[in-house]
Amino acid sequence: MDENLAALITLVLAGGPPAPRHSLVRHPRGAAAALAAGLPLWTQAGCTPAQLTALTQPEPTAFTRAWHWLQQPGHALLHLDDPRLPQTLRELPDPPFALFVDGDPGALWKPSIAVVGSRSPTPSGRALASEFSLAFARHGLAVVSGLAAGIDAAAHRAMLGCGGDTLAVIGTGPDRAYPDHHVALQAEVAACGAVVSEYPPGTPARAGQFPARNRLVAGLALLTLVVEAAWRSGALITARLAAEAGREVCAIPGSVRNPRARGCHRLIREGAALVETPEEVLSLVAPSLSRALPGLKSALEVPIQELPAATLPPAMATDADYQRLWNALDHDPIPMDSLIMRCGLTASGLSSMLLAMELAGIVVCEHGRYCRNPGFPTSTAS
Structure with missing residues (x-):
């Protein structure tokens, strides 16, 4: 049994204020060690009386149900610190302690x-x-x-x-x-x-x-x-x-x-x-997307070999993925699946990049197909 996952489930089921539970999850030796430390550490972390009771006497049926659900393919439990959770959730005034995810x-x-x-x-x-x-x-x-x-x-x-x-x-x-x-x-x-x-x-x-x-x-x-x-x-x-x-x-x-x-x-x-x-x-939504793009790209980018530079906006001109996408585009509209085959990029990453390029006026979308914007000034990239 994954002891830290079991500890995270126990902390989810304990409910109550999130701050003490975050403190236990973030223990230097892990959540399982924090729960094993017992009442003195839990009290020091600020757990309420109700939380102390829940941690001392976990509800076995609820734990078993959650544990079995998480053993199924495609199921996950992500604590707020998990890098798979986007920054947008961490920025909420009342972010979730953890999320059960069914899917990707x-x-x-x-x-x-x-x-x-x-x-x-x-x-x-x-x-x-x-x-x-x-x-x-x-x-x-x-x-x-x-x-x-x-x-x-x-x-x-x-x-x-x-x-x-x-x-x-x-x-x-x-x-x-x-x-x-x-x-x-x-x-x-x-x-x-x-x-x-x-x-x-x-x-x-x-x-x-x-x-x-x-x-x-x-x-x-x-x-x-x-x-x-x-x-x-x-x-x-x-x-x-x-x-x-x-x-x-x-x-x-x-x-x-x-x-x-x-x-x-x-x-x-x-x-x-x-x-x-x-x-x-x-x-x-364009300004919000522009602000979110660096973090999104960092989460989705796939390292590839550097390609020759093209005349694109500075943030894109130095990015190998954008160069590969630009070189894959043509003056005639191309469907998404063809671009995926030409670029070797993920569908989610490619969609985000195309949207950013479209909002920047570099790419035109016509009936779900993409092509270079003829009015966009380029030199070596044209």
């Missing part, structure tokens, strides 16, 4: 937009969620949402249908689906991206867990888009939390006769950006 942890690094809204949208709202999500996929962005009925499900399904990347943050244990009929959808998202939860396996749906879930949806995304929302809506909580975390928030306006548009109108009055097209959203 690398998907959490994908530049993403949160698409959220009503659980009972109008047909138009559902169509807009799909339309905007498809546009984001064409530009190499992932979509993150909460796997709820309505707008969330429409966004996830649109991304799955086009082969895009999608992430789901759920308010139950990672082995539960809510609503129940989303079992198959949740499995698809896990197979193609990732499903994440800060609640241990077996945790049922409880009302208070969903607002907490919303902060992680907002935290993973560079921007939150609200499609339809009533005056009082969980989507508005996500938008507020995104704004508090310093992220861009935008909303699609609707008819004054549509009660599901009132929340969007409220957000716009309070300062959210009014958007009518996916292109307006992409314009808003």
Whole structure:
């Protein structure tokens, strides 16, 4: 048995304030040694009486359930210090102690937009969620949402249908689906991206867990888009939390006769950006993407042999991966799968680089195919 993983599970199940638990995980000799040290060290770390009781007498059924879940392929438990968790989550005012991940942890690094809204949208709202999500996929962005009925499900399904990347943050244990009929959808998202939860396996749906879930949806995304929302809506909580975390928030306006548009109108009055097209959203997310690109690239880059320099912006001209991508591009549009074969780069890394080059005016995307921008001045690279 991996003793440090077992200790991390025990600390997750202990609940309560995260600071004492972080202190134990970060013990110089590891979490297992910290738990083996017993009450004196736990008390010194600041554990509450409830945490001391939970660490002294762990609940065996919950531990066994979590341990068995984590032994299955594609399942992981990541502490906040784990390098597989993106910086965007660490920057939250209330970051998670740890996350259970079903799927690829690398998907959490994908530049993403949160698409959220009503659980009972109008047909138009559902169509807009799909339309905007498809546009984001064409530009190499992932979509993150909460796997709820309505707008969330429409966004996830649109991304799955086009082969895009999608992430789901759920308010139950990672082995539960809510609503129940989303079992198959949740499995698809896990197979193609990732499903994440800060609640241990077996945790049922409880009302208070969903607002907490919303902060992680907002935290993973560079921007939150609200499609339809009533005056009082969980989507508005996500938008507020995104704004508090310093992220861009935008909303699609609707008819004054549509009660599901009132929340969007409220957000716009309070300062959210009014958007009518996916292109307006992409314009808003560009500055955030530019700031996130260095950390993203560091997490995804694959070392390759240096290539001859090209006339590109300084940040790209000195990067071998960008040089390889530039040399693989042509003046005629090329599909993504052909670029992957030409470059030998990962699909996630390539998508992020293409988006950065497109936003810089270097690359043009036409119907999901990429080519050099004829108006971009080059010399040796042309």
